[in-house]
Amino acid sequence: EDDYDGEYHYASAPLPALKSLDGHDRVLYAGSFSKSLYPGLALGYLVVPQRQCQAFDAALRAGSNGCPQLMQAIVADFMREGHFARHLRKMRLLYARRRALLEQALQQVFGDAVAVALQGGGMHLIARCPGAQESDAALARRAQAAGLNAQALSERCASVHEQGLLMGFTNIASQVQARRVVKRLQAALAL
Known part of the structure; x- marks a missing residue:
């Protein structure tokens, strides 16, 4: 599932993400921060079922150097401190x-x-x-x-x-x- 604009809903509550309804751990939830934060950030994410984390980690290491860890840490802090949620609320109002x-x-x-x-x-x-x-x-x-x-x-x-x-x-x-x-x-x- 690529919920590419799930953060921006104006008229009603968004439909639940397919991943949230996944009782059998079969859905991969993909996203990026390109539209919600900044296109140049070039930082994406993939939520995978727990039992597949090691396989995805191995595949990622084999095929890519990934995103710089410093950038990941900055975005993680930004989210943990509540700035991302405030930013989304502000942008939803602005875009509406x-x-x-x-x-x-x-x-x-x-x-x-x-x-x-x-x-x-x-x-x-x-x-x-x-x-x-x-x-x-x-x-x-x-x-x-x-x-x-x-x-x-x-x-x-x-x-x-x-x-x-x-x-x-x-x-x-x-x-x-x-x-x-x-x-x-x-x-x-x-x-």
């Missing part, structure tokens, strides 16, 4: 506000031409363009050509072919900035 700013700007600028789908968690929202004459992939390319990082939802769905633009909101700092970004998107998409 930024998500709302982007949602409001999309609704104000596009009106009914865009339907915003807010996910319960994560660092993206989905903007669907029901009246668009082009595919979401074509719209995403137009947004990218305008310097915006919108991704086609259809290219990220494994089984269901859904249309929409996947848009990150974590770098939206103000209402003015949100509106400016969405105006650029509107010009690029010509909806």
Whole structure:
């Protein structure tokens, strides 16, 4: 299980991690601190069943030098002293506000031409363009050509072919900035 954005839930309690429901010790729980702390940290973790710890330790030593122990110790202290939990609470509030700013700007600028789908968690929202004459992939390319990082939802769905633009909101700092970004998107998409 890769619970890559499990720390960021805004509307409801997160679903429990599959690992927490694992009564037979079969689930490996993987994660990293790239999104929750800092991408350059390059520190990940893997929670394995107790009976497999030695085998995973041996495999890790054979295939990698691992992360520097000093960095691991610093992050461990950061967590043990409660700083990580406080940081996550602060970031959840900040990202919830930024998500709302982007949602409001999309609704104000596009009106009914865009339907915003807010996910319960994560660092993206989905903007669907029901009246668009082009595919979401074509719209995403137009947004990218305008310097915006919108991704086609259809290219990220494994089984269901859904249309929409996947848009990150974590770098939206103000209402003015949100509106400016969405105006650029509107010009690029010509909806």
